[in-house]
Amino acid sequence: VTFRTRLLAAFAVATAVPLGLLAVGVSRQLTTRLTAQHGLRVRGLVAVVGQDLARESAGVGGRLRTLARSLGDDNEFRLAIGGSGDARPYLLDWAEHAMPLAGLSMLQLQDSTGRILSSGHFRNEFDRLEPDLPRLVATTGDAGALVRARAPDGPFLALARVDSLRVAGRRFTLVGGVAVDSAFLARFARGGDVAVRLLLPDSAGADTLRRLTGDAVAAELPVSYVDARGDSARIAPARIVITHSLAELDALRRDVQRWFVAAIVIAVAGALALAAWLSARLSQPLAELAGVTGRIDLDGPDIELATGRDDEIGILARRLGAMTRRLRTSATRLRDAERRATVGDLARQVNHDIKNGLVPIRNVLRHLGQVQEQEPAALPGVFAERRSTLDSSVAYLDTLARSYARLTPRLEPRLVDVNATVRELAASVAGEGATIQTRLADGLPPVHADPVVLRRILENLLRNAIESLDGTRPDGAAVLLGTARAADGSVAISIADRGRGMTPEELAHAFDDFYTTKPGGTGLGLSVVRRLTSDSNGQLHIESQPGRGTTVTVRFPSTEGRMPR
Amino acid sequence: MGPTVGRARFSRSIAMTSFRHMVAPGDRLRIGTTLMLVAGTAACGSAGPRIAPTPRASAPSPCLVLPPPASPPESVLVAVSLTSVPLARLLEAQTAETPIRVDCQGRQYSMTPALPAGVGAYRIIAAPAGGLIRLTPTSGQGTRIGIRSIPRSASRDAIDGGDDLVITDDPAAIDYASRRQELASIPLPWQRTYVLASPRRAATSVADARSDSGSLLRERLAADAVGATARGADLAGWWLDGVSCAPRTPAPPAPPRGSRIAFDSGDPTARAVAERLVALANRPESPLAPIAPELVAARGRVTTAALGQAELSAALAQGTELAYVLSVPRDPVSPCSAYADLIGRAGWLAGPAGVLPLVDFRPYAIARRDRIALFADAEGTYRLGNAVASGAPRP
Numbered sequence: 001v002t003f004r005t006r007l008l009a010a011f012a013v014a015t016a017v018p019l020g021l022l023a024v025g026v027s028r029q030l031t032t033r034l035t036a037q038h039g040l041r042v043r044g045l046v047a048v049v050g051q052d053l054a055r056e057s058a059g060v061g062g063r064l065r066t067l068a069r070s071l072g073d074d075n076e077f078r079l080a081i082g083g084s085g086d087a088r089p090y091l092l093d094w095a096e097h098a099m100p101l102a103g104l105s106m107l108q109l110q111d112s113t114g115r116i117l118s119s120g121h122f123r124n125e126f127d128r129l130e131p132d133l134p135r136l137v138a139t140t141g142d143a144g145a146l147v148r149a150r151a152p153d154g155p156f157l158a159l160a161r162v163d164s165l166r167v168a169g170r171r172f173t174l175v176g177g178v179a180v181d182s183a184f185l186a187r188f189a190r191g192g193d194v195a196v197r198l199l200l201p202d203s204a205g206a207d208t209l210r211r212l213t214g215d216a217v218a219a220e221l222p223v224s225y226v227d228a229r230g231d232s233a234r235i236a237p238a239r240i241v242i243t244h245s246l247a248e249l250d251a252l253r254r255d256v257q258r259w260f261v262a263a264i265v266i267a268v269a270g271a272l273a274l275a276a277w278l279s280a281r282l283s284q285p286l287a288e289l290a291g292v293t294g295r296i297d298l299d300g301p302d303i304e305l306a307t308g309r310d311d312e313i314g315i316l317a318r319r320l321g322a323m324t325r326r327l328r329t330s331a332t333r334l335r336d337a338e339r340r341a342t343v344g345d346l347a348r349q350v351n352h353d354i355k356n357g358l359v360p361i362r363n364v365l366r367h368l369g370q371v372q373e374q375e376p377a378a379l380p381g382v383f384a385e386r387r388s389t390l391d392s393s394v395a396y397l398d399t400l401a402r403s404y405a406r407l408t409p410r411l412e413p414r415l416v417d418v419n420a421t422v423r424e425l426a427a428s429v430a431g432e433g434a435t436i437q438t439r440l441a442d443g444l445p446p447v448h449a450d451p452v453v454l455r456r457i458l459e460n461l462l463r464n465a466i467e468s469l470d471g472t473r474p475d476g477a478a479v480l481l482g483t484a485r486a487a488d489g490s491v492a493i494s495i496a497d498r499g500r501g502m503t504p505e506e507l508a509h510a511f512d513d514f515y516t517t518k519p520g521g522t523g524l525g526l527s528v529v530r531r532l533t534s535d536s537n538g539q540l541h542i543e544s545q546p547g548r549g550t551t552v553t554v555r556f557p558s559t560e561g562r563m564p565r
Numbered sequence: 566m567g568p569t570v571g572r573a574r575f576s577r578s579i580a581m582t583s584f585r586h587m588v589a590p591g592d593r594l595r596i597g598t599t600l601m602l603v604a605g606t607a608a609c610g611s612a613g614p615r616i617a618p619t620p621r622a623s624a625p626s627p628c629l630v631l632p633p634p635a636s637p638p639e640s641v642l643v644a645v646s647l648t649s650v651p652l653a654r655l656l657e658a659q660t661a662e663t664p665i666r667v668d669c670q671g672r673q674y675s676m677t678p679a680l681p682a683g684v685g686a687y688r689i690i691a692a693p694a695g696g697l698i699r700l701t702p703t704s705g706q707g708t709r710i711g712i713r714s715i716p717r718s719a720s721r722d723a724i725d726g727g728d729d730l731v732i733t734d735d736p737a738a739i740d741y742a743s744r745r746q747e748l749a750s751i752p753l754p755w756q757r758t759y760v761l762a763s764p765r766r767a768a769t770s771v772a773d774a775r776s777d778s779g780s781l782l783r784e785r786l787a788a789d790a791v792g793a794t795a796r797g798a799d800l801a802g803w804w805l806d807g808v809s810c811a812p813r814t815p816a817p818p819a820p821p822r823g824s825r826i827a828f829d830s831g832d833p834t835a836r837a838v839a840e841r842l843v844a845l846a847n848r849p850e851s852p853l854a855p856i857a858p859e860l861v862a863a864r865g866r867v868t869t870a871a872l873g874q875a876e877l878s879a880a881l882a883q884g885t886e887l888a889y890v891l892s893v894p895r896d897p898v899s900p901c902s903a904y905a906d907l908i909g910r911a912g913w914l915a916g917p918a919g920v921l922p923l924v925d926f927r928p929y930a931i932a933r934r935d936r937i938a939l940f941a942d943a944e945g946t947y948r949l950g951n952a953v954a955s956g957a958p959r960p
Binding site (some may be wrong): 088092122123126258549 | 792837841867871
């Protein structure tokens with residue numbers, strides 16, 4: 001997990017968790033407040049409905065009072081009840097005419113025996129005896145009663161009141177009311193999500209109503225119910241149920257929740273984007289610093305690590321820069337020390353080698369000097385006798401000089417076709433007794449190296465391989481030169497022989513200078529190979545088993561994607 | 566139809582010829598339908614028991630509702646309440662004469678032909694849809710007549726508006742006219758009978774209906790529920806003659822689906838009768854028990870059902886309602902034809918127990934004095950104007 005990812009996760013947690021908690025808290029508060037406000041509104045509507053019912057009942061009562069006064073002053077009515085035959089139609093039609101004028105839907109005039117004299121809602125129901133209706137309605141007082149009254153085309157429901165008057169010493173009763181239908185109830189509800197329903201004695205209960213409608217019961221107002229459909233009127237309790245639909249509240253809640261969730265999602269998304277930007281911004285200097293640090297090469301050119309930042313990253317960069325400089329200095333010093341040590345060793349070695357080479361020469365020259373002084377005539381014979389020693393020593397020194405000269409080549413790297421180099425090398429050693437086999441991979445990219453150095457590396461290794469065959473495989477064993485492309489893209493050149501191989505001890509000192517197991521060897525071959533390989537940014541790998549041969553692999557980094565220089 | 570076919574075809578063709586030329590297309594269909602019904606009724610009536618020519622009646626005295634004015638005006642306005650008499654029939658009576666007439670007693674007589682056969686005393690010169698229909702005397706001399714139809718409730722407005730004659734069944738208008746000296750409020754001959762028809766009706770109810778209580782009930786029903794335009798109906802109606810001349814087995818009605826008494830929603834008299842029946846049927850001790858036990862059997866559940874004409878016709882044909890209040894001609898020239906028409910509406914009405922007559926109905930003529938003459942016969946045919954008197958009855 002990268003530092004940037006960790007930062008992003010930390011920021012996400014730091015923003016999402018508080019926002020989530022805020023969302024839950026605010027959502028609960030909103031729901032609670034909405035529900036409370038809805039409840040207050042419903043309670044207010046319930047109170048208004050109750051007042052409206054009382055007002056309607058009072059209105060009916062007032063209209064009946066007015067009709068009663070009007071009837072008391074009506075001479076036609078007085079004549080009709082006095083038995084005047086001509087006035088009977090007037091009496092029969094009176095309620096039919098008076099009912100709409102009074103704004104009523106039900107009006108009935110009865111005499112003291114309960115006989116219907118005139119009916120507005122059922123004009124032709126005259127002469128029916130119905131004394132219970134006004135008596136039962138009268139028991140409900142100012143509240144009035146819900147009356148299930150008869151009409152020609154079926155019963156209907158009315159909010160009824162009762163009044164009475166006396167004319168000519170006789171008592172008459174007026175029962176009147178307004179129709180209670182769906183429009184009447186809807187007017188109470190005033191639209192919206194509140195509904196006013198009637199629960200009559202023979203209708204379903206509030207629970208059933210709630211189950212059927214899905215609404216919540218806000219209040220139940222008791223009201224008396226008089227059923228006048230049968231032969232005699234009956235009174236029973238009924239209820240006006242005020243329900244309120246939760247759909248609107250639920251919809252409001254859902255809307256609020258939806259918008260709130262949308263706002264939270266946007267906020268979280270914004271926070272995450274900010275966190276991503278912040279984490280990228282915070283980690284970028286570190287990533288850049290890491291990148292620059294990765295390119296630090298103590299042997300390479302200086303890389304500036306210091307930045308203009310004044311924060312911790314700037315301090316870190318500056319300190320890394322200082323540390324790099326110190327390391328570079330130390331490395332330089334170390335390299336100088338190593339060089340000096342190497343040069344000292346080499347000087348001593350050269351001194352030793354030269355001395356070794358000069359000693360025979362000096363001895364021969366001293367010998368020749370003595371012969372010249374003592375036996376000048378024998379000098380040519382002695383010189384001829386000792387000349388081989390001189391030649392041998394000079395040859396040794398010459399070889400030594402050439403060997404030392406090869407220790408410090410000057411690199412001129414460029415792109416080199418490895419397969420071509422290998423083929424040239426194989427061809428150059430043809431006819432020296434060893435069989436050279438090649439197994440070259442196709443499509444190899446060129447390597448970036450000094451072609452002379454590459455040739456020297458491969459030549460040394462091939463020469464060692466050929467020499468390792470001497471005396472061990474007289475049947476002409478082959479040396480295998482192979483090229484391949486490794487999985488990491490690097491180019492591998494392998495020189496495999498089936499010579500005598502090396503013991504582990506020999507292998508451990510194989511790259512030491514002047515270490516050799518061959519008679520007449522300088523012990524510089526593999527040492528030079530290692531140095532040249534290292535100078536060419538290559539890697540050297542050797543595997544060997546005594547009696548089974550040695551395989552040396554040189555790897556050069558891929559040059560794909562690199563511009564030739 | 567036998568020998569009467571030619572006469573029926575004749576009067577129908579004459580009437581339709583003049584009808585096409587004088588009536589606007591909008592009214593032509595409605596009036597034409599009525600004309601064909603009248604012609605058909607006359608043709609059928611000739612085959613009935615009263616087809617034989619009756620002795621000469623002393624015309625026009627019994628049928629004269631309003632005497633001709635001493636100085637006829639140039640024109641008069643007539644308003645006809647929609648519920649009192651069909652306008653098309655009134656127009657047909659003025660514009661198409663038939664050789665045989667019926668007097669106000671129901672007796673037939675033939676007219677002295679003052680005009681070519683089939684041509685009435687008046688002809689229509691303008692008949693705008695819903696407007697004033699103008700008639701002028703065919704002879705070219707006499708009072709011109711403008712006729713318009715009005716809603717029942719507009720009868721008093723027509724009186725106050727100056728109409729010379731208002732034919733209406735509005736009780737308020739009749740009462741109003743009786744209080745004004747310059748107006749004559751004259752009852753016209755009994756025109757229709759409202760009957761109770763019920764698929765559940767039993768034949769035994771007929772006898773009970775003849776009882777005194779039944780008669781009293783019908784009288785009270787007419788007086789209290791309907792008013793001045795009604796009276797208790799006579800049980801010995803023409804349908805008994807119709808049953809005898811065209812016996813037919815009643816078709817079984819469909820099972821009643823409810824307990825409603827159906828009636829034509831546009832007929833206030835039928836509404837009043839039906840509502841009163843409902844009120845009486847739902848009483849604990851219903852006075853309807855002797856004459857309409859099928860209603861009493863549904864006590865507490867009986868209601869009215871105001872149906873449109875098409876809806877009523879369909880319900881009547883199927884017999885799905887508990888009962889029906891129907892309007893039928895009170896004294897048709899041909900009981901057989903009327904009976905055929907009745908059972909044609911519903912096959913289950915066949916038989917003597919098919920209908921129970923309840924109340925007779927008649928409209929009133931409210932007229933300004935000395936403005937227009939009016940003749941009425943037993944068929945409910947009203948003839949207007951002085952030109953009508955020119956044709957003298959002859960044996």
